[in-house]
Amino acid sequence: MTGRDLRSEPREWVVGATPGSFASTIFAASRRAVSASLAEKLSLTIWLFCVSVAWAAVRSGFVVKSASGEVLDNSVPLWIRLAFFAAFVIPALSFFLVRKDRFWLLGLGSTVGILPEVPTIPFVRDNAHFLIILSAAAVVLHWAMFRPKERPSNFARIYAGYIAVCGMSVIVNFLLYQSVWQLKVGISFLIFFSALAVMIVSVSCASKSRWETVESLVEGLAWGAIGQSVIAVFALPLLLSLPFEEGADTLFGLAYYDRYKSTMPGPVNLGMFFVAVLPLVLLWMRWGGSIIRTRVGWFYLQMAPWLVVITGSRTARVVMIGIILSLFLKATTRRSALMILPSTAAAFYVGFYFESFPAAVRTMFGDATAATMSIKGRFFDVSDRTGLIQSALDALPILGQNPLANSLYVPDQSATLYIAPLASLLPAKIVTILNLLFGYGSGVAGYVLSGYPSPHTTILNLLIDTGILGFILCCTFFVWLAARLFVRSFSRSDPHAITIWLCFLSYGASSVANGTYVPQWWGYYSVILILASAAAANSITGQRSRLLEGTSHPEFEKNT
Numbered sequence: 001m002t003g004r005d006l007r008s009e010p011r012e013w014v015v016g017a018t019p020g021s022f023a024s025t026i027f028a029a030s031r032r033a034v035s036a037s038l039a040e041k042l043s044l045t046i047w048l049f050c051v052s053v054a055w056a057a058v059r060s061g062f063v064v065k066s067a068s069g070e071v072l073d074n075s076v077p078l079w080i081r082l083a084f085f086a087a088f089v090i091p092a093l094s095f096f097l098v099r100k101d102r103f104w105l106l107g108l109g110s111t112v113g114i115l116p117e118v119p120t121i122p123f124v125r126d127n128a129h130f131l132i133i134l135s136a137a138a139v140v141l142h143w144a145m146f147r148p149k150e151r152p153s154n155f156a157r158i159y160a161g162y163i164a165v166c167g168m169s170v171i172v173n174f175l176l177y178q179s180v181w182q183l184k185v186g187i188s189f190l191i192f193f194s195a196l197a198v199m200i201v202s203v204s205c206a207s208k209s210r211w212e213t214v215e216s217l218v219e220g221l222a223w224g225a226i227g228q229s230v231i232a233v234f235a236l237p238l239l240l241s242l243p244f245e246e247g248a249d250t251l252f253g254l255a256y257y258d259r260y261k262s263t264m265p266g267p268v269n270l271g272m273f274f275v276a277v278l279p280l281v282l283l284w285m286r287w288g289g290s291i292i293r294t295r296v297g298w299f300y301l302q303m304a305p306w307l308v309v310i311t312g313s314r315t316a317r318v319v320m321i322g323i324i325l326s327l328f329l330k331a332t333t334r335r336s337a338l339m340i341l342p343s344t345a346a347a348f349y350v351g352f353y354f355e356s357f358p359a360a361v362r363t364m365f366g367d368a369t370a371a372t373m374s375i376k377g378r379f380f381d382v383s384d385r386t387g388l389i390q391s392a393l394d395a396l397p398i399l400g401q402n403p404l405a406n407s408l409y410v411p412d413q414s415a416t417l418y419i420a421p422l423a424s425l426l427p428a429k430i431v432t433i434l435n436l437l438f439g440y441g442s443g444v445a446g447y448v449l450s451g452y453p454s455p456h457t458t459i460l461n462l463l464i465d466t467g468i469l470g471f472i473l474c475c476t477f478f479v480w481l482a483a484r485l486f487v488r489s490f491s492r493s494d495p496h497a498i499t500i501w502l503c504f505l506s507y508g509a510s511s512v513a514n515g516t517y518v519p520q521w522w523g524y525y526s527v528i529l530i531l532a533s534a535a536a537a538n539s540i541t542g543q544r545s546r547l548l549e550g551t552s553h554p555e556f557e558k559n560t
Helices: 010-015 024-031 038-061 078-098 102-109 127-146 154-177 180-203 210-241 267-276 278-286 291-311 314-327 331-351 357-364 383-395 428-438 458-489 497-516 523-535 540-549 554-559
Strands: 071-073
Touching: 038 078, 038 102, 038 210, 078 102, 078 127, 102 127, 102 210, 102 523, 127 180, 127 523, 154 180, 154 428, 154 458, 180 523, 210 267, 210 278, 210 291, 210 357, 210 497, 210 523, 267 278, 267 291, 267 314, 267 497, 267 523, 278 291, 278 314, 278 497, 291 314, 291 331, 291 357, 314 331, 314 497, 331 357, 331 497, 428 458, 458 497, 458 523, 497 523
Parallel strands: none
Antiparallel strands: none
């Protein structure tokens, strides 16, 4: 951007490599922003992953267990959490302000995993949450200064409408019940998901630089996948050699019991990440023609099936098969799918029907106790979740009791602005209809962290969180975005068809988790939504034709 007028290139600023800054003084500094060197990118990548592994080890060191192994306490002192939080945030913020590769940082940062929980900012639980909020703030400031003319895609408008319904859900339910917990959780989740909506809307606007956004995000996610693979190479011997432990932060914080989770919140998050990023690594290898990039990419592609098995995620193992079969549909990716097959067959033969990889290996050496951890014959068994699903169904407005009506948080009647809960003044039928339409107002994905039994599926969570309106809008967004990507990926006239196809596979793989888990709060999942929205954005030609149809002014037509 050196030597060029920022006002003359608003499109590149919004969705390209330079998404803005925090104040007018930063706009001037951004003029001098240059692309990061390979050494700078590599240094930042190593730093983020080293800090993430160190945070996992420190966090696990504060776990207090009873003699039977039961976790009693896991409270890390605030000063330690603040120190690690700063170690994550300060380098990323510095890079964001002085380098153009901000979408690369967004892609990379989403693969690092969880951040220390800090008071007053509960909506930042993942490194991606911080980066998305930072990027959204820059986009909003740019919109306020330059007022760009680009129109967002329809699917992005639908997602923005969904967030608006979430906001209405929070307001309506607080007026109905005055639950302090509901208000705090609702606002907390809305802060992050509103930022995500801003990013989805901004990258969906027509711009010649949207493919720069796609390329930067893909590169960042691919770098993160390689980084997670390196950590796994060193962690696997420890996983096999150290004795079994109970708890959510075993193996120096890198495992959940004997299932590998690395620096992610859990093994399912990590397993689905390894699957979802596989098409993107394949896409990243196609760009540049670098021999080193190709070799590093093949290292990951051969490792990916083993990494998925190590996590023990059943969903990830099934989706992995679907991804490889999908690669056969395109002639361009058919050879790559064939070369991944031997490694996949070997990995799945060893550990497909086991809860964990260590159990599979020990069983091969005759360990009778480890053999009891085989799940052959009950791989698709969901009996452990039927009770949770029933509890969630009982919480629906028309089927059971209202959890907010029985909230432990009683409004303070002595407060100056005290308003009696409307639920006690309105007819019960009206209250039921409002909750049916808007849910219980605990924010986007708030139900999964609310303390109520989680049904392990986004579908029921949507109905409870935001009611029928939120459910319809969110599902429409998912389907519309998928259909748009699918159709464009098979367009013979689109030069980016293969890029769109691989982005579609990544989006589809990560979206499958909505059926068996609730991935809305996963950092890299949110970044993949941004990536898919950029790949499916409006074309410049299509938007120009709509503008021409909407005006008959002769001078406008001449200038266009």
